[in-house]
Each structure stands twice: as structure tokens, then as C-alpha cells.
Amino acid sequence: MITKSEEAGWATAKTLAEALPYIQIYDRETVVIKYGGHAMGEDEVAKLFAADAVLLKLMGLHPVVVHGGGPQISRMLDRAGVKSTFIDGLRVTDEATMEVAEMVLSGAINKEIANWITLAGREADVRGVGLSGKDARLITVTKAERTRKDPDSNIEQVVDLGFVGEPQKVDAELIEVLINSEKDYIPVVAPIGVSEEGQTFNVNADTVAGALAGALKAKRMLLLTDVPGVKDGNGELIRQMTVAEAAELIRTGVANGGMIPKLETAMAAIADGVEAVVILDGRRPHAMLVELFTEFGAGTLIKA
Numbered sequence: 001m002i003t004k005s006e007e008a009g010w011a012t013a014k015t016l017a018e019a020l021p022y023i024q025i026y027d028r029e030t031v032v033i034k035y036g037g038h039a040m041g042e043d044e045v046a047k048l049f050a051a052d053a054v055l056l057k058l059m060g061l062h063p064v065v066v067h068g069g070g071p072q073i074s075r076m077l078d079r080a081g082v083k084s085t086f087i088d089g090l091r092v093t094d095e096a097t098m099e100v101a102e103m104v105l106s107g108a109i110n111k112e113i114a115n116w117i118t119l120a121g122r123e124a125d126v127r128g129v130g131l132s133g134k135d136a137r138l139i140t141v142t143k144a145e146r147t148r149k150d151p152d153s154n155i156e157q158v159v160d161l162g163f164v165g166e167p168q169k170v171d172a173e174l175i176e177v178l179i180n181s182e183k184d185y186i187p188v189v190a191p192i193g194v195s196e197e198g199q200t201f202n203v204n205a206d207t208v209a210g211a212l213a214g215a216l217k218a219k220r221m222l223l224l225t226d227v228p229g230v231k232d233g234n235g236e237l238i239r240q241m242t243v244a245e246a247a248e249l250i251r252t253g254v255a256n257g258g259m260i261p262k263l264e265t266a267m268a269a270i271a272d273g274v275e276a277v278v279i280l281d282g283r284r285p286h287a288m289l290v291e292l293f294t295e296f297g298a299g300t301l302i303k304a
């Protein structure tokens, strides 16, 4: 008689065998994974994410992780009594906010994720390497500019976002050295950039992921967030859409707040040569595996 555990073993083997075509499609391909602050949740779920990143590396892919930490920065600022304002999903960043943002992103979250990856991969010697855009001048930025229509005069006005940067140049050589190394390194990048003059800037993590995915000509960029994907005007999940349809969602306001930088970065990355971008729920354990290795995938896929 076959026991329940034995049956489960056969089911696992079947799932693995069914993944073979997908494993071949992604063989030695780069996949940029943006791990959002809202997707992180409990430490236990974040550790599952780290283990899945290790699994991808051992399956022959080159995962590159870019992480966020917006909610974590907000909590730290709250404790310090500093209020945050957001314009089009971007945090207005003064000097004090910049200092806290860098501490939380580069200091705490970046090292934690790199550490969890290294722990999850220790038997096979897969290691997480924590970096920010400041290391080896990975991400050179210019000051981000945004305009707003003044509601009274209806005139476009420039809004000062402070130390918010827009990637201008990505020098991905260090990342390429790491991913092509004989050793199994997984780069983990914090969304901090630096100007030509060496000034530190806060950059939206989706934007960093898009710029990096474009520079690396990644096969896929996965944006892990706290919703199942992009929703249409009726609140229904959109399974697949074109870049033009994504632009329309922003124009009509159906996509707003934090979804705006996601869709903008998806469009820019595809224009730079990334094959497709997927926005999916990172709180669900193994969401990346479902997306990459199963027929129906997960979340919303955006293609040219």
C-alpha cells in the first residue's frame, strides 16, 4: 500500500518533470526580482523568498534581487517624529529622511536579505552579496523632476522632491562579474544612487529594478508586491497586457499611487530590451516559482 507521504513524493516528481520546458527556457538567463517592502511581511515569509532565490540559482538562472523597504522607512521616520509625503509614489526626501532611508535600506534590509540567502544556500555554497547603487558606481543618478498642475491657476509647477534620484547611468559590470562567477553569488541591491558629484540619493526601488534589468538585458523582471497583480477599473485582475495598455491605465487613473512607478518602470525596461515584466503577489510563498515554472504563471504579465 502506498502511504500519503509516498503519494506526495510522486506528485512532487511530476511537478518537477512538468517544469522541464520552463527550466530550459530560463537556463543561464538573468531574472531581476524586485522585492517590495510590502511583500516582505513576516521574517518567515522573507526566508522562504530567500530560499526560492537560491533554488533559482541552483536551477541555472541568474537571479538579481533589488529590494525596497518603503513601509520600513516610514516606520523608522514615524519613531523619529518625521512625517513623509509622497508625490506620484515617490517619497519627498530631505536630508534627515535621506539619512534614515539609507540606514534602513543599505544598513538593515540589504544585509538581512543577503544573510538569509547565504543561510538558505549554505549547503551548496550559494551566497547573497549586498550592495547599493553607491558600490562601484553601480547607479549614477540625477535629481528627479516632477511637475504638478496648480489646482487654482491650472499652471504646471515644478515640485521639489529633495534628494530623490532618477537613474541616469547603470554600470552593471560588477553585477555581471558576480553572476558570471564560478561561485554562486546572488547580488542584492539597495535602491540608493549617487550623483556624479557623489551626493547620495533615494531612488524608488521599482525604478532601480527597471534600470538594472534594462542594463542586464534580463529575460524577465518580476515586481513582487502586496496585490495579486494589476487590477482593471472593475477591480478584476489583468492577466496580460501590452505596454500601451499599461500607459492607458496610468492616464485614466485606474493605476495610481505605488502602481505608477511599477508600470512606468515596466514600460522603460521593455523599451530597453527586457522581454517581459510580471507584477505579482510576493506575500504568497513560492509566487516566483509559480510564475516562472508553470503554464499559467502568476500575476500580470506586461509585454511589448
Ligand SMILES: Nc1ncnc2c1ncn2[C@@H]1O[C@H](COP(=O)(O)OP(=O)(O)O)[C@@H](O)[C@H]1O
Binding pocket: 036, 037, 038, 039, 068, 070, 071, 089, 224, 225, 226, 227, 229, 230, 231, 232, 254, 255, 256, 257, 258, 259, 260
Ligand atoms: N490598478 C491597480 N492595481 C493594483 N494595485 C494598484 C492599482 N492602482 C494602485 N494600486 C496600489 O499599488 C500598490 C502597490 O504599490 P506599493 O504600495 O508601492 O508596493 P511595494 O511596496 O510593493 O512597491 C497596491 O497595494 C495598490 O494599493
Ligand SMILES: CC(=O)N[C@@H](CCC(=O)OP(=O)(O)O)C(=O)O
Binding pocket: 035, 036, 037, 038, 067, 068, 069, 070, 071, 073, 089, 090, 091, 101, 164, 165, 191, 202, 203, 204, 205, 206
Ligand atoms: C524615492 C522613493 O520613494 N524611494 C523609496 C525607496 C524604497 C522603496 O521604493 O521601497 P518599496 O519598493 O517597498 O516601496 C522610499 O523612500 O520609500
